[in-house]
Amino acid sequence: MYKIKEKKFLAEKTYLIKLFAPDIAKKAKPGNFVMLRIDEKGERIPLTIADHDFETITIIFLVVGKTTEDLSKLNKGDNLLDVVGPLGNPIKIKNYGKVVFVAGGLGIAAIYPQLKALKRENRIISIIGARKKELLFLLDEIKQFSDKLIVCTDDGSYGKKGFVTDALKEIVDKEKIDMVITIGPPVMMMAVSELTRGKVKTIASINSIMVDGIGMCGSCRVRVNNKIKFACVDGPEFDAHEVDWDELLKRNSKYKEEECKCLK
Numbered sequence: 226m227y228k229i230k231e232k233k234f235l236a237e238k239t240y241l242i243k244l245f246a247p248d249i250a251k252k253a254k255p256g257n258f259v260m261l262r263i264d265e266k267g268e269r270i271p272l273t274i275a276d277h278d279f280e281t282i283t284i285i286f287l288v289v290g291k292t293t294e295d296l297s298k299l300n301k302g303d304n305l306l307d308v309v310g311p312l313g314n315p316i317k318i319k320n321y322g323k324v325v326f327v328a329g330g331l332g333i334a335a336i337y338p339q340l341k342a343l344k345r346e347n348r349i350i351s352i353i354g355a356r357k358k359e360l361l362f363l364l365d366e367i368k369q370f371s372d373k374l375i376v377c378t379d380d381g382s383y384g385k386k387g388f389v390t391d392a393l394k395e396i397v398d399k400e401k402i403d404m405v406i407t408i409g410p411p412v413m414m415m416a417v418s419e420l421t422r423g424k425v426k427t428i429a430s431i432n433s434i435m436v437d438g439i440g441m442c443g444s445c446r447v448r449v450n451n452k453i454k455f456a457c458v459d460g461p462e463f464d465a466h467e468v469d470w471d472e473l474l475k476r477n478s479k480y481k482e483e484e485c486k487c488l489k
């Protein structure tokens with residue numbers, strides 16, 4: 226059992242939960258995720274370890290369906306049945322030079338541990354996007370570890386009006402960038418990848434559907450450089466220019482009907 230030590234509402238449909246999980250916390254590195262199950266009837270879902278200390282891990286999630294909705298109803302003192310981790314490969318922390326992080330939606334939480342780790346040796350530009358102001362969160366935390374922060378909203382209710390790719394294009398056209406790291410909805414990452422193709426090395430965190438998270442079930446299969454990879458054990462980060470995005474988008478929407486039924 227994993228006890229909830231803290232729960233916070235961060236933004237519309239977005240919650241932070243701090244879990245008592247000392248064994249996972251001791252080994253967690255930026256880029257790792259956990260697979261969790263609320264109770265014996267629940268499905269297992271992957272969530273990024275957004276932060277950790279010696280005995281707790283922090284997860285930040287967007288309510289998109291049945292399990293994330295059930296998770297959002299839990300409170301301090303409640304328990305989760307299983308939490309497995311840390312899973313996935315951590316990011317390589319080294320001097321890349323000038324790194325641009327591009328994040329949207331749930332990706333905002335996932336970039337936080339990475340930019341915090343890379344800040345020590347790199348110049349960081351963060352581009353954060355959301356549909357509207359009410360969906361933004363962690364801005365102060367991200368600002369603290371960025372040399373420059375650009376916030377974009379589709380409706381212009383906060384920061385620049387437009388998509389993260391508009392802001393990224395302006396930067397890529399003007400300055401020499403050494404690496405782009407993008408985390409968020411696959412359509413956004415695909416657009417980032419098209420924009421930087423042939424110009425800047427780009428890493429994307431692949432959020433394919435995961436069931437076991439340990440390379441056994443094959444559900445997180447993704448085609449990278451024409452080879453089959455499993456996002457949970459070979460990733461979740463891959464060279465964005467080598468990912469077969471069309472196939473990923475199709476696979477991610479495979480269970481739409483069942484997901485809608487479940488939520489109802």
Ligand SMILES: Cc1cc2nc3c(=O)[nH]c(=O)nc-3n(C[C@H](O)[C@H](O)[C@H](O)COP(=O)(O)OP(=O)(O)OC[C@H]3O[C@@H](n4cnc5c(N)ncnc54)[C@H](O)[C@@H]3O)c2cc1C
Binds near residue numbers: 273436488
């Ligand atoms: C490595 C990784 C890290 C992630 N980190 C975060 C995070 O930090 N915060 C966050 O909010 N979300 C994160 N996600 C996405 C999160 O796992 C899904 O939003 C969640 O599983 C949705 O479950 P649901 O029952 O609420 O929604 P459902 O109605 O079941 O599904 C809604 C959508 O979520 C995705 N999804 C559903 N089940 C899974 C699954 N088992 N594995 C992966 N995606 C699924 C699909 O795109 C689906 O269309 C991450 C995904 C991956 C692969």
Ligand code: FES
Binds near residue numbers: 438439457
């Ligand atoms: S989630 Fe089963 S192989 Fe990756």
